[in-house]
Amino acid sequence: MRQRTALLAGRGAGEAARRLGRGGGTALPGLVAGTLAPGLVEALAGQLGHGAVTVTGTNGKTTTAHLLSTVARAAGLEPLANASGSNLERGLVTAYVDAAGWSGRVPRARQRLGVLEVDEAALPPLWPRIRPRAGVFLNLFRDQLDRYGEVDSVAEGWRRMVARGGPATLVLNVDDPSIAQLAEESPGAVVGFGVEDPAVAIEGSEHASDARFCRCGARLTYDGIYMGHVGRWRCEACGRVRPAPGVAARHVELGRDETCFDLSVGGEAVPMRLPLAGLYSVYNALAAAAAAHALGIPVAAIASALGAAGPAFGRQERFDVDGREVRVLLAKNPAGLNQIVRTLGASPTPPVVLAMLNDGIQDGQDVSWIYDADLERLAGRVGPVVCSGRRAPDLALRLALAGIEPAAVDADCERALDLALAHTERGARLEVVPTYTAMLEVREALARRAGGRPYWEREQR
């Protein structure tokens, strides 16, 4: 009864927030309902016929959850997902509250699979309450240290959480040593995923790498680094070594807008074309494939669903503005920005770039992280760069130090967008690289200018 009252109150609050136009009402109903009935997560999670999968890690949560939902839907399941950016407890409650009817029952519960992206620090207390069938762990990079404290404490929280047991199959990125080593704590099943292609390793190493040391304390040795501290690692002191992944990408070809590779799952390989750019997208696709495999979905079905997937909200979305193609590449932390640097650096012609740095709570109030990204690698490889966002002057300084003199600096989103578009020829590409809240702002401006529908949706019609 208490839960039903809570649901009603939560739904009411959600409706009210949506009518008032406050951020789509994604977290408010959760806050209301969660406060009224603390057992709601357990009660609703228990109804889902196919259980739930959690997706966590510093980078790629939203895209991975989106890809897994796409694969699950193609396989006849009905995914129940939390909205992008609402990955704390109240966001999860909101997803359930929205799905549940007035009775507190999730309709068509038997067909439903929860696909829940969960904030890395919020996962440990939620894990025993959701009791996921599978837990996907993507990577652990430094991210918003002002909010989370130190990377080490997140990893330690995960280890204790996993060691306590539970029904989940762990889906682990074997190329990230701090993720791969979670297998040591797990009493249950583990599916590893990783990249098996030395040709896409980077030259040298990136500055922002966080787990260069083994759990035994020795420095790790790498036979190839794919990004940050992610790669083919081993420890000469204690003998720990990257486990062979059960789900892997081989023969990876990185294109400007798509990525081709052979998806191999338990010895079976299928060629696939992923309509997303960058090696980081390959990891997200592998994570989704590994989770889908753990759910029993056949490889061919996984590959064809991934091949037809669109981008997630604000992640490589494309818009057509006055005959100019605008792509949005969300950048939240050094590791993610390094991936974007690599993607932009591989463009056939130097692209026009609109870079946007905000310093809100969701962006990280500390903007120093831009010094950890290897922006020097972009020098000479980009066209005009316009700096914007609340901390546009910090960004302009960072770029100037990297040898990239900004073409213009304007904190205002609309004006900066005008300037960047003016530098972009008809038929050419503008790459927009915003932090999280800047992405929300610029995406809205772009959607409005493009006539409401993202480029990829129209392309697929």
Add this chain to the structure above:
Amino acid sequence: MSGTPPVRVVTLYDDVMNVYADRGNVIAVSQRAKEYGLALDVSPVSLGDRLPADADLVLIGGGQDREQRRIASELAGRGEQLRAWAEHDVAMLTVCGGFQLFGRWYRDHMGEEIPGIGLFDVTTVAPGAGWPRCIGDVVAKSHVTGLGEVVGFENHAGRTYLGPHAAPFATIEYGWGNNGGDGTEGAVYRQAIGTYLHGSLLPKNPTLLDHLLEAALRHRTGTDIGLERRPAPYAERAHASAAEVARHRAPRFDGIAR
């Protein structure tokens, strides 16, 4: 400046003590030296490496607890040489965890004491659970002649207290500073500066950057060649913007312990 021998920069443990983007300090030093036509010779010194025989500028950044522990005992072995350098007016910038380890000791939240090299007469205590981390934007007024306002971002659990022989680097206007209680920020000993400010510090504090370069150059040449100060428009705008943000959202230091 052509004809002056290269300024020797030593970066300590920059692959270990690098969580708060202190690498920006090295980037800023290199770029600014280029603008002044100064040659630089940068030597990264990490675990297992030898310290060079001499240096003009030493840089060390912040790390996590685990990382601090990893370098502490080796750093202790280098303490004598680093202290001797400081006595001879080698310029130094030690940030956050690096600053703490250049003090006398650091006591972690479990009560375990990590010895520092005692270059600064400061001690640091990490309070237990329930105490907030000192996180946020900072504006401070430096006591070093000519430096004026410094801006940055701090993020530390440890509270640092100045001993009788220590002088503060700056006085907090907005933010926490050494301990959130006495309004001091960092420490200075001769040409060595310890501070909690990252953000990165040197890119957006061009006056401090020039001050350190000048001190390093003085050490290198043995004469007081003043730098013909060049404008730093991007840095000055970033400084102003960071100061404005700090004044807007960081707590104003009002002399009451937090």
